[in-house]
Amino acid sequence: MKIKKILVSQPQPPGEKSPYFDISEKYNVKVEFRPFIKVEGLSAKEFRTQRISILDYTAIIFIAKQGIDHFFHLCEELRITIPETMKYFCVTESVAVYLQHYIHYRKRKVFFGTSTRMSDLVPVLNKHASEKFLFVAPEQVNEESISALEGSKISYTKAVMYRTVSNDFSPEEEFNYDMLLFFSPLGVQALLKNFPDFEQGEIQIGCFGNTTAAAVRDSGLRLDLEAPTPQYPSMTMALDAFLKEYVKRLKK
Numbered sequence: 001m002k003i004k005k006i007l008v009s010q011p012q013p014p015g016e017k018s019p020y021f022d023i024s025e026k027y028n029v030k031v032e033f034r035p036f037i038k039v040e041g042l043s044a045k046e047f048r049t050q051r052i053s054i055l056d057y058t059a060i061i062f063i064a065k066q067g068i069d070h071f072f073h074l075c076e077e078l079r080i081t082i083p084e085t086m087k088y089f090c091v092t093e094s095v096a097v098y099l100q101h102y103i104h105y106r107k108r109k110v111f112f113g114t115s116t117r118m119s120d121l122v123p124v125l126n127k128h129a130s131e132k133f134l135f136v137a138p139e140q141v142n143e144e145s146i147s148a149l150e151g152s153k154i155s156y157t158k159a160v161m162y163r164t165v166s167n168d169f170s171p172e173e174e175f176n177y178d179m180l181l182f183f184s185p186l187g188v189q190a191l192l193k194n195f196p197d198f199e200q201g202e203i204q205i206g207c208f209g210n211t212t213a214a215a216v217r218d219s220g221l222r223l224d225l226e227a228p229t230p231q232y233p234s235m236t237m238a239l240d241a242f243l244k245e246y247v248k249r250l251k252k
Contacts, residue, residue, distance in 0.1 A: 003029055003204060003246060006239075007177040009036040009187045019236035027243045036182070036190035038167040039138075041070035042160065044077040052134070052159050054080055059087040059131040061156065063118065063145060065098045067136040070162040072102045087111070087131060091121050118148040129153040139163035166190035179204040181225075181235065185215035192219060206242065208235045 008020060012033035024031045054075065062068050075082060087109045090096035096112040099105060111128075113121030125133070133156035135149065141158070149156055164186050169175065175195065180203060182188050188207075192198060206225030207213050216223045227238035 002250060003027075003178040003243065005030045005032065005177050006179040006181065008033050008181045010181075010183055011035055019234075019240070023236065023240055023243065026240070027247065029243070032177075035167050036187040036194075037164050037184065039066045039070075039162055039164055041073055041162045044074065047074055047078070047159075047161065050159060052157060054078070054134065054159075055083075057132045057134040057157070058085070059089060059128065059133045061121075061125070061133055061135040061149075062088065062090045062095055062099075063137070064091075065095055066162055067138070068095070068098055068102065071136045074161055085109075087128065089121060089125055089128075089133070091116055091118060118145040122148050122152045125149075126153045129155075133157070134159050136161050166193050169194045177203065179206065179224075181205075181239070182207045182212050182216065183209065183235070185211050188212065188215040188219055188221075204246075206235070206239065 006029055008031060010033060013020065020031050020033075023029070060071065062071070072082075082103075088096070088099055088103075088111070090099070090110070090112045092115070093112045096110050097105070099110060111124050113124060129152075131154070133154050135156050135158045137145075137158050137160055139160050139162070146158075164184075166186075167190065180191070182191075182205070200221050204224040205216060205221055206227070207216055207223060208227050213223055213226050225238060225242045227233075227235045229238065232238035232241055
């Protein structure tokens with residue numbers, strides 16, 4: 001079977017330049033972008049069940065831009081006005097800068113870490129240990145983040161404000177791909193939720209990350225391409241090498 005159509009289970013990259021587009025042209029394959037999962041915020045009714053009063057806190061911790069969106073949307077729904085004295089702590093500078101969509105950005109009240117790891121934000125949090133922190137979290141938080149916060153000097157409360165759910169396919173959507181690329185275990189779960197009778201057959205499956213690879217195998221599916229590797233640290237590099245070998249095999 002020749003690979004003619006590849007599904008990338010992520011949003012399409014912005015602009016006209018992307019390694020995926022180069023691969024499409026190089027190997028004469030059609031690459032389509034269709035996320036299998038999406039992020040949705042909790043409703044005010046759902047949030048109230050956590051019995052958390054946002055205004056009891058003096059500082060907010062964000063680990064993602066989605067968290068910022070859902071925090072302020074929820075505040076609007078709850079008719080809460082965040083005081084100017086509120087401080088914000090973000091895992092990266094790009095997340096911190098995103099706050100400009102909602103507040104007047106002032107360095108004296110916005111702080112950030114040096115990487116995407118919570119452990120690198122902890123030293124910054126510890127310098128403000130007298131604050132009362134609210135951790136804006138997704139429904140599923142990675143253990144590293146919780147472990148880092150538990151090992152810090154701060155007092156914090158976790159507030160779940162958003163969740164990742166399956167981005168269901170409509171009956172009108174065709175599912176006729178020769179290769180599927182996954183980037184999270186939730187994407188694999190979404191595939192089987194949408195297509196409970198899915199049979200892999202000759203369909204090639206690739207994934208990014210150890211946990212995603214484990215999800216593919218645990219689902220009884222065959223994993224044909226796995227990234228990252230020391231030689232191919234990105235999915236596009238791994239895909240390029242995979243298609244190169246695939247084409248060679250077809251010619252034999």
